[in-house]
Amino acid sequence: MNLNRRDLLRAAAAAGALGVAWPLSDRLSVAQAQEAAADLGARWDSAPFTLGVASGDPLPDSVVLWTRLAPQPLADTQPLPDTVEVEWLVAANRELTRIVANGRTAAVADVGHSVHVEVGGLEPGRRYYYRFRALGIDSRTGRTRTAPVGPVGRVRFASANCQSFIDGYWAAHHAIAREDLDFVVHLGDYVYEFGQAGGHPLRDHEGPEAFTLTDYRRRHALYKGDPSLRDAHAAHPWFVTWDNHEVVGDYGQATPQRRLGAYQAWYEHMPIRDGHPTAPQVSRRRYWGDLLELTVLDLRQYRSAPNVPGATILGAEQKSWLEQGVRQARDSWHCWVNSIMLGQLRVPGGHRPYPDQWDGFADERKEVLTNVHTAGLEDLVVITGDWHSAFVQDIRPDFDDLTSPVIGTEFLAHSIASSGYGPAANAVLGPVLGLANPHLKYFEGNRYGYDLYDVTPDRWSTHLRVIADRRDPVSPVSTLTTFHVDRGEPGSYEDRATAGSAAQYRRLW
Numbered sequence: 200m201n202l203n204r205r206d207l208l209r210a211a212a213a214a215g216a217l218g219v220a221w222p223l224s225d226r227l228s229v230a231q232a233q234e235a236a237a238d239l240g241a242r243w244d245s246a247p248f249t250l251g252v253a254s255g256d257p258l259p260d261s262v263v264l265w266t267r268l269a270p271q272p273l274a275d276t277q278p279l280p281d282t283v284e285v286e287w288l289v290a291a292n293r294e295l296t297r298i299v300a301n302g303r304t305a306a307v308a309d310v311g312h313s314v315h316v317e318v319g320g321l322e323p324g325r326r327y328y329y330r331f332r333a334l335g336i337d338s339r340t341g342r343t344r345t346a347p348v349g350p351v352g353r354v355r356f357a358s359a360n361c362q363s364f365i366d367g368y369w370a371a372h373h374a375i376a377r378e379d380l381d382f383v384v385h386l387g388d389y390v391y392e393f394g395q396a397g398g399h400p401l402r403d404h405e406g407p408e409a410f411t412l413t414d415y416r417r418r419h420a421l422y423k424g425d426p427s428l429r430d431a432h433a434a435h436p437w438f439v440t441w442d443n444h445e446v447v448g449d450y451g452q453a454t455p456q457r458r459l460g461a462y463q464a465w466y467e468h469m470p471i472r473d474g475h476p477t478a479p480q481v482s483r484r485r486y487w488g489d490l491l492e493l494t495v496l497d498l499r500q501y502r503s504a505p506n507v508p509g510a511t512i513l514g515a516e517q518k519s520w521l522e523q524g525v526r527q528a529r530d531s532w533h534c535w536v537n538s539i540m541l542g543q544l545r546v547p548g549g550h551r552p553y554p555d556q557w558d559g560f561a562d563e564r565k566e567v568l569t570n571v572h573t574a575g576l577e578d579l580v581v582i583t584g585d586w587h588s589a590f591v592q593d594i595r596p597d598f599d600d601l602t603s604p605v606i607g608t609e610f611l612a613h614s615i616a617s618s619g620y621g622p623a624a625n626a627v628l629g630p631v632l633g634l635a636n637p638h639l640k641y642f643e644g645n646r647y648g649y650d651l652y653d654v655t656p657d658r659w660s661t662h663l664r665v666i667a668d669r670r671d672p673v674s675p676v677s678t679l680t681t682f683h684v685d686r687g688e689p690g691s692y693e694d695r696a697t698a699g700s701a702a703q704y705r706r707l708w
């Protein structure tokens with residue numbers, strides 16, 4: 200395939216042909232919508248398990264298993280009774296003959312016939328396989344893993360973020376599905392709400408923005424139509440947070456009603472516990488044995504307006520929970536799962552142009568990071584999405600004071616597919632950002648992919664995995680570069696073997 204999904208739509212419109220249309224256009228029948236989606240590479244699993252299976256939030260004795268029954272994924276309502284019984288089983292082997300847990304649950308229309316099964320009584324640090332059955336039909340088999348306890352010599356996981364369906368094929372998920380991983384972390388922008396594609400001339404042709412629960416359900420169902428995304432879910436357990444586009448860009452038009460619909464649709468499509476469909480519990484603290492503490496942050500649900508007195512991105516309750524965690528932390532790697540840039544980002548002249556990031560909450564950031572330092576928390580690594588570009592930067596309690604200590608490293612990952620700035624803009628942007636931000640070590644914005652973290656007791660390694668071409672659903676993946684952080688040594692350094700690779704900025708000191 201040599202055209203992007205967006206290019207396919209543009210070409211069809213330019214030719215006056217409606218054979219390729221935006222599948223969520225409200226002018227299409229369900230059958231036409233499915234056909235349009237197929238033209239853009241969507242292929243669902245067999246009904247009723249069209250959207251696949253997933254597992255998530257692994258604990259030492261438990262994982263949550265997810266599926267959603269949607270025989271017609273793009274329809275407004277599903278041709279199903281209000282309640283459908285779903286059987287599930289968990290086995291120790293891929294052939295599903297050594298069953299260790301099983302049960303039944305109800306898929307109900309109120310939550311889009313989604314199910315979230317919290318399976319307990321499992322062994323720590325073990326691989327398991329699972330499957331659902333409903334209406335006489337088996338789902339595909341998923342694979343998952345429980346968290347280990349005690350001494351752990353290595354953890355290997357990937358992060359994904361920003362997967363605009365229209366912007367390209369998801370070769371990055373194709374690769375994630377095939378990586379040897381303990382788990383996957385999603386950093387947000389799992390779906391995009393906009394009428395495709397935000398302001399370009401085909402907007403009218405491409406269909407409407409999501410506002411209602413039904414709109415967001417269809418959007419998630421379309422995204423789950425990408426076979427690589429379903430493969431990545433079926434291959435590994437996921438931890439998830441969200442950013443803005445699960446609702447609307449920067450929450451600009453996020454009316455209370457719109458939030459409720461978007462939140463519920465997100466809940467219905469994610470393998471998460473603690474089911475409050477319209478107010479999901481996103482933040483959580485998890486452990487991978489004694490090696491890694493994972494702190495998942497919710498930077499959307501509880502925030503105030505930016506740049507106002509007392510502005511908070513965390514909300515009071517989450518902030519005290521975070522600070523308590525910092526004070527009581529065990530000796531391990533500490534990873535914050537953070538949807539949007541923590542580090543300061545100034546432009547020439549000193550302005551901070553992105554108040555939607557932590558920059559709009561600078562007093563709170565300083566307070567939280569100062570507490571990290573005074574509590575003596577070491578080995579902090581922050582992983583972040585949102586920017587559609589890779590950044591590596593030092594974290595300091597006060598970014599404007601170079602005598603302020605480095606207390607951690609932030610890695611912003613490339614996007615799965617969502618467009619960043621173009622190469623010409625990035626060639627200018629990289630050095631400009633580097634000059635204005637002395638804590639910035641590395642910037643690369645011309646590529647797409649995911650970060651892979653390989654962590655041992657002595658060293659954290661972040662591999663920037665990039666695809667060759669967004670126009671190819673199975674584009675090969677390579678490692679652009681690798682950064683390391685040594686245990687007990689704040690700050691990162693680039694692997695010598697890849698230090699000469701393409702980038703728009705590298706700090707030379």
Ligand SMILES: [Fe+2]
Binds near residue numbers: 587
């Ligand atoms: Fe994004």
